[in-house]
Amino acid sequence: MKKNRYSFLLRSRAVIIGIRIALLFGIFYSTGLVAQTERENLEAQKKALLQKIQQNQVILDQTEEKKISSLGRLKALNNQISSRSRLIQAINDEVQLLDERIAEDQEFIDQLGLDLVGMKEEYANMVYTTQKTSAGFNQLTFLFAANTFNELFMRFKYMEFYSQARKKQGQQIELVQESLTLQIEEVEEQKMEQQALLNDELQESNKLQGLRSQQRSLVRELEQEESRIRAELKKQRDSEKELTERIDAIIEAERRSALLESADMSAITEAFEGAKGRLRWPVEDGFISSKYGKHKHPTLPRVTINNKGIDIQTAKDAYVKAVFNGKVVAVMSIQGQGITVLIQHGEFFSAYSKLKAVTVQKDDTIVEGQRLGQVLTGADNVSEIKFRINAKSGTVNPEYWLQSKIN
DSSP states (O other): OHHHHHHHHHHHHHHHHHHHHHHHHHHHHHHHHHHHHHHHHHHHHHHHHHHHHHHHHHHHHHHHTTOOOOHHHHHHHHHHHHHHHHHHHHHHHHHHHHHHHHHHHHHHHHHHHHHHHHHHHHHHHHHHHHHHHHHHSOHHHHHHTOSSHHHHHHHHHHHHHHHHHHHHHHHHHHHHHHHHHHHHHHHHHHHHHHHHHHHHHHHHHHHHHHHHHHHHHHHHHHHTTHHHHHHHHHHHHHHHHHHHHHHHHHHHHHHHHHHHTTOOOHHHHHHHHHTTTTBOOSSSSOEEEEOSEEEEOSSSTTOEEEESSEEEEEOTTOEEEOSSSEEEEEEEEETTTEEEEEEEETTEEEEEEEEESOOOOTTOEEOTTOEEEEEOBOTTSOEEEEEEEEETTEEEOGGGTBOOOOO
16 A cells, blocks of 8 residues: 555656646746747837838938028938937837846746756655665565565556656656756847847937937027028918918819719729728838928927928938829929829829929829829928828828828
8 A cells, every 4th residue: 555655646746747847838938929929029110110210311311411400400300319219119128028038037947947956856766765675675576475466466567657757757857957958048148139239229329319419409500590480481381371272272173073074983082081091102211290280380489380281201302102093183383382283082182292393294094103203302402292181071181091100
């Protein structure tokens, strides 16, 4: 009975250790997958931000070529500051994720170490017991001392199980030892990656400080030129007012004409409406330099801008493309707004202003992505288009209609 009881205890302990190790590896593996997914997302975010920073750096450098203090340069600086701030935050998030991962790995290493010590102690006891048993009596004598055949069989199975348990214990020790070594190496690699990220963070922080210093200097310069900026703002408002009035008049005329002709535009109207949030951008690269609706002027106190569309600052000579299939209903030139192309998409209209070298004309049928012209570069060396969308009720926020992307 004592031998059977010891056999049962030995078997139970081996099972418990096996379950414990399996659970430990299972938990570690599952948390590792989650952490890996989070890190891959952060890496993708960092890559997109770095690409956007490089693209917009070209735009920022362009605004500095003529050494003119301009709102366009301030907007480009603000955009780069925002992008680099988000990049630093993404790096911080990755560092924190590595911190948590290293802590989890270290806890795993500690648990493996404890299990390894316990397994080695148990293995030593098993070896000691085997040696003691072997020295005390012959195994054959132990077997044939059984009183019945059943007892003989049980003694044989006990010896067989004990031998297998000892062998498995040795294999488990080797497995845990290998896992422990690999895990320690992985933690060391993670610490090296973390240090590299901290170095990247320091470099980006230095670049951000430089941009903020330029921003402060430029703001001071622009504040000293308030009268010039107010005069430019008045001209801009006048030209935008004229643009709005002409666009509204053309749209009204087109709608009256469609009504008189009983034209069915429901298909393209529904198609355009269905593309909300998925429209392509009118330029490949660039950022929104002035948002839709009312917002404060960047340098003039108590002055509010009411934008009927969005302004997108882009690179010099960038091609402007149609965001959706449609028909050109107007090509017009307004002082201060360059050339404007107005395209009808059923009940919707899209307008592209501040263009030059336009390649389309009135009544042309347009397909999505078709080039309309190139962006106009102003005297301050800023290349910027104004993009509008008109629905039945009037202008709508184009940001809600365009594909989402890092600005």
